[in-house]
Amino acid sequence: MKFKVPRGTQDILPSETWKWQQVEKIIDELCDLYRYKEIRTPIFEQTELFQRLVGDTTDVVQKEMYTFTDKGDRSLTLRPEGTAPVVRSFVENKMFGYPDQPVKLYYTGPMFRYERQQAGRYRQFVQFGAEAIGSADPAIDAEVIALALDVYKRAGLKHLKLVLNSLGDTECRTAHRKALVAHFGPHIGEFCADCQSRLEKNPLRILDCKVDHGHPLIASAPSLADYLNEESARYFEDVKSYLDNLGIEYEVDANLVRGLDYYNHTAFEIMSTSDGFGAITTLCGGGRYNGLAEEIGGPSAPGIGFAMSIERLLLAMEAEGKTFQEEPALDVYIVTLGEQARQPGFKLLGELRAAGIRSEMDYMDRKMKAQMKSADRLQARMVVLLGEDEVAEGVVQLKNMANGEQVKVPVAELIEKMKETLLG
Structure with missing residues (x-):
């Protein structure tokens, strides 16, 4: 019997691992510069952690998780993303009691999602992510975005675009949610089954649907920007002001909602604009997630973070013709x-x-x-x-x-x- 690597996974051979090591060196050096400390969480967690924090209306939870029952009849899931485990560790280990806040953490490791394999996308993939937990200062939002951009710039990428949006606070989201239900409700039968189930649970997710993204009602949907209250609008303006101070260019996209339920206020994506990169341009995504720690029994600890695929970073470097320093020769x-x-x-x-x-x-x-x-x-x-x-x-x-x-x-x-x- 011949054995092959499982579908959606890959062997990273010695001729390629040198590239990975150089990317990881860039990450480690920049995180040290920004004073983010490495955290290593388990490969699997309780399934309920992802259901509660990622959101049971997301594609990740509904379709993509690798879930199994262990010998103790416990439901466990291979981690599909890194924020929920980090927040769980933050609460469990009482990091909210650390004298220096916010607590700034980063991780690099494998994640698992059952999805269709595409260029740079695998069912087992490696993510680098950073989280700053404990501060609601818009300046930390700008710092987190700057760290993500610096990784790509240090890797030599030049064709990058930063896209921003504000998802507002609970008050904004509630008002916007009612408007979306009224907008999509009369025609929801024209949408896929997933969107039909999302209408009452989380209509914002309809805007991010991969099946119905071309439906005209999505283009004409009420904009969250029109429902931002004064506090949320001011917060977003402050974030943009801090980015301006760093000389970071950005575009505002009112339809950017991200694929996970826990985001509020700042949401962002970094995209490749290189001609040779391909149709799926997103390299990195992140945002603010105030309320996540409280959801699992912790105190108020607002946070913001991002995650990027190492595979897609390497693909973007290839598209821009960026080469790595040669592996050291044998002495x-x-x-x-x-x-x-x-x-x-x-x-x-x-x-x-x-x-x-x-x-x-x-x-x-x-x-x-x-x-x-x-x-x-x-x-x-x-x-x-x-x-x-x-x-x-x-x-x-x-x-x-x-x-x-x-x-x-x-x-x-x-x-x-x-x-x-x-x-x-």
């Missing part, structure tokens, strides 16, 4: 000749690695010519030749692969000689 390859040179060669390998010198040797009992070819394929900068005569004399032959120069070096002086050669 030295040890070629051993004869059985008596094997043990001394292996000992030398360990000493070189202990000194921080990237080193390798042959493990296939190949002849000298084949070992030299291996050193060349691995782009070794230097080759150490060690035969029985060299072992007896306490020396090695050190060959510079760039110019072919070969010198005899005492074993005791090799590491110092290697460092001089590699550095200079």
